[in-house]
Amino acid sequence: MNAHEALQTPPEVHAVFKDVHLRFGVHGLEEVRPDQAYVRVERDDAVTLLTHLQAIHGYTHLAFFTAVDRIEDGVFELLYLVHNYHLRHDLGVIVEVPREGDGCTMDTVHHLWPAAATYQREMREMFGVAFPGCPRVEENFALEGWDELPPMRRDFDTREYSERVYYARPGRKTHDTREHMKEKIYPSEAETW
Amino acid sequence: MVTGDMKHTVTAAAGRGIPNLDTRNQAHINDNDRLPPIVNGKAQFDLASGKYIKVWQGPQHPGITGNMSLELVICGDEIVECKTHVGYLHRGFEKLMERRKYIQCFPIVCRIAVPEPDFNEYLFAATVEELQGIEIPERAKWIRTLNLEMARLASFFMWLGGQAGAFGIGTQGQWTVTMRDYILDRFEELTGGRIYHMYMIPGGVRSDFPPGFTGRLRDTLDTCEATLRDVERTLFHNAVFKMRARGLGIIHPDIVDRFGVVGPNARAAGFARDVRKDHPYLVYDQLDFDVVTRTDSDAFARAEVRLEEMYQSIDLIRQILDRMPMTGPFFTKLPNVLHWRVPTGHTYKKAECTRGEYGYYLNSDGGDKPRRIYVRGPSYTHAVSLMEHLAIGCNIADTAGLMVSLHTYPPEVER
Secondary structure, eight states, rough: HHHHHHHOOOHHHHHHHHHHHHHHHOOEEEEETTTTEEOOOHHHHHHHHHHHHHHHHHOEEEEEEEEEEEEEGTTEEEEEEEEEEETTTTEEEEEEESSSGGGOOOOOOOOTTTTHHHHHHHHHHHTBOTTTTTTTTTTSOOSSSOOOSSSTTTTTHHHHHHHHOOOOTTTTOOOOHHIIIIIIGGGGGGGGO | EEEEEEOOOOOOHHHHHHHOOHHHHHHHOOOOOOOHOOTEEEEEEEEEGGGEEEEEEEEEEESSSSSSSSEEEEEEEEEEEEEEOOOSSSOOOOHHEEETOHHHHHHHHHGGGHHHHHHHHHHHHHHHHHHOOOOOHHHHHHHHHHHHHHHHHHHHHHHHHHHHHHHOOOHHHEEEHHHHHHHHHHHHHSOOOOOOOOOOOOTTOOOOOTTTHHHHHHHHHHHHHHHHHHHHHHHOHHHHHHHHHTSSSOOGGGGTTTTTTOOOHHTTOOOOOOOOSSSSOOOOSSSOOOOOOOSSHHHHHHHHHHHHHHHHHEEEEEEEEHSSSSOOBOOOOOOOSSOOOOOEEEEEEEEEEETEEEEEEEEOOOSSSSEEEEEEEEEHHHIIIIIIHTTTTBGGGGGGHHHHHHHOOTTHHHH
């Protein structure tokens, strides 16, 4: 963000940052736009922080809740994006949880936003993050009878899966996409591939 | 399609940990002692008793918006439990995009909302442009705004026909689908595609207006406006429509934020919230319009909000045609798209589609493919948690009317 934009962030938002930093140890403030910022918080403080943001600071709208797989660091970044209609400000709260083992779990927030139960059910299915206590979290969301690795994890190999489960109709010829593009479509680019 | 598995017991929504804040539903659940016993805070419906049956509405059903299904438990003709099931449609777009270069993602995104694909194109382009630091030409901003308003109008026409049809009124549905087709004709002229336009590419738009386009678009708007007035007279003053839509699916203002309700569904509950006003994007800050609200918050109020927004869309398109620059560049040259690496960072952009806040979250690790793209569609909350909440106590004959009044598109849920 450039300095000009930084000046436009409402002062009330900076007061919120200061407050949650002192109370919950929120760190890693990243203001991407005057109306949008991201902060990081430890897992144990996340739900109390979200409760505080919702009840005290008016971040009442959960725009979405999802995960980003940072497989190289062995963590999922869980992102709660909450919105304050009065300040017209989006705040992303990022929480890191381990990708593997018993630590791949997060406290539920369905008591704050009943709609969050759907997000959590989807993330349990697609990333394998557990949300103990969340209603219907073990039910299928979009998949049915899925017993593979959760498919949105980056180590889930879609190509290997499709080649193992499905098969081409007899008589079909398969081209290697990269080689075909090199030779037929972008021959002038081939040397840079 | 009636299935009755007599050996299973199902759990009521009241016991799913979701507080039922609708006072009408609350009274219904607590005061009627004929309803089943509550065990550990959960009502137990014994299908073997013969008092309840399970009915599947969808995935192929005219009363369902697209391919999804509702698993309903009914007592007489009253719904006592509703579960939304998705997964019947094309899906996995977010995963596909993690394996493709940015320019290869561009033709994928429009599939995420079939009747209104342009918001996906715009938001994907806008997030990439923001991280890359691309400023698009002024004329491209006007053309994109025009495109988005045309998409809103076409999508509203489709909804209007569905809403009439859901209450057994077929005639107006045929009129509105025809009007939508006239708008799709203009889209075809402009972009080459009727449904999927693939027009708002990162950097601007793909092509300029064809000769005579603005005149034909104005003629189409006149036709649409005249038909809309006919629909207003014949549908919104129709006794059947008024009797069935009034009081149906009331969204209490207290639950609007808790259930992530946005767009016309929130505006019909009295909340003057519109991304076009609150976070103006493209050229919306240069256009004159007001946020439409109602307070009854039932299916009829939501229909009134949308009807007024249709007139508003027609007016906005005329304003755009009057004010936009008719010459100038409409595209900024991109880096070589085969080797394009978007700088590390993340951002969330949103726009006001016909259902409310539509958003794209893009996370880039500096590579030639996105690390993560998350698509925030309003139907995600409206079709699942909100629908499951509102359906309880609803007459089964009104399920379709209720669902269409929330205006949901299933591909946004599955992505």
